[in-house]
Amino acid sequence: MIKTAIPAARDRYDRVTIAFHWLTALAVLALFCTPLLWNNAPRSWGLRYLEGVHVSLGIALAVVLVARLAWRVLAGRKLGGTGSRFNDIASHVVHGVLYLLLVAQVGLGFGLRWLQGEEFSFFGLFSIPSVLSPDRATAHTLENLHNIVGWAIIYVAAAHAAAALYHRYVLKDGVLGRMAPAR
Numbered sequence: 267m268i269k270t271a272i273p274a275a276r277d278r279y280d281r282v283t284i285a286f287h288w289l290t291a292l293a294v295l296a297l298f299c300t301p302l303l304w305n306n307a308p309r310s311w312g313l314r315y316l317e318g319v320h321v322s323l324g325i326a327l328a329v330v331l332v333a334r335l336a337w338r339v340l341a342g343r344k345l346g347g348t349g350s351r352f353n354d355i356a357s358h359v360v361h362g363v364l365y366l367l368l369v370a371q372v373g374l375g376f377g378l379r380w381l382q383g384e385e386f387s388f389f390g391l392f393s394i395p396s397v398l399s400p401d402r403a404t405a406h407t408l409e410n411l412h413n414i415v416g417w418a419i420i421y422v423a424a425a426h427a428a429a430a431l432y433h434r435y436v437l438k439d440g441v442l443g444r445m446a447p448a449r
């Protein structure tokens with residue numbers, strides 16, 4: 267069991283893993299908030315352009331996710347458990363579920379955009395060509411699934427963040443510290 271809040275360097279994730287983790291978390295938060303705003307704010311606010319921001323951030327998340335998974339498999343530091351067998355199994359399951367949900371969400375996002383037959387631009391800098399013929403009905407089904415998976419990510423990530431805070435403030439071990447950005 268790690269006893270200090272900020273463990274020694276060898277007991278922490280490497281800088282690249284930490285950077286990918288927090289970039290993913292920020293992107294997911296922004297990707298979740300943008301539809302909440304464009305769907306719920308009064309029309310007069312003119313927030314529909316946020317859909318373009320959402321798609322651009324989605325492209326960025328796809329790149330970060332692929333790079334993150336490649337880094338994890340090829341070079342990222344793998345850390346041992348937290349000292350409790352139950353915690354170790356639970357955290358592996360939750361992390362695996364988060365990766366699966368994120369990959370599924372990116373796939374659904376790309377799929378629904380292609381099926382909508384609409385422009386797929388990255389902040390106006392370049393466009394991704396469509397590889398599917400437009401199909402409104404299937405796009406609508408994927409959109410519903412995308413909505414469900416989006417909420418699932420938020421619930422699982424919130425439980426995951428609560429577990430990290432429980433380690434920090436109740437168990438008072440170094441599990442949160444090993445993913446914290448270096449000072």
Ligand code: HEM
Nearest residue numbers: 294297298301321324325371372375376379409412413416
């Ligand atoms: C973790 C990442 C993501 C989350 C949490 C998320 C969440 C959401 C949510 C909650 C909606 C609203 C759905 C509805 O109103 O029924 C939405 C819409 C949408 N998302 Fe995502 N999304 C993510 C990633 C992506 C990605 C990677 C793409 C594709 C590049 C994408 C493309 C879209 C599109 C095109 C819509 C609009 C559908 C429409 O109203 O026409 N999303 N997203």
Ligand code: HEM
Nearest residue numbers: 290291294295338357361364365423427430431441442445
């Ligand atoms: C949408 C938000 C988030 C997502 C998608 C996410 C995802 C993940 C994933 C997939 C891992 C596993 C890393 C690996 O072994 O490859 C992880 C680890 C970790 N995350 Fe998050 N995370 C999010 C937010 C947070 C927040 C807000 C906190 C802190 C309050 C946090 C704290 C941690 C810690 C401490 C670890 C390392 C756990 C360990 O070493 O056993 N995460 N996260």
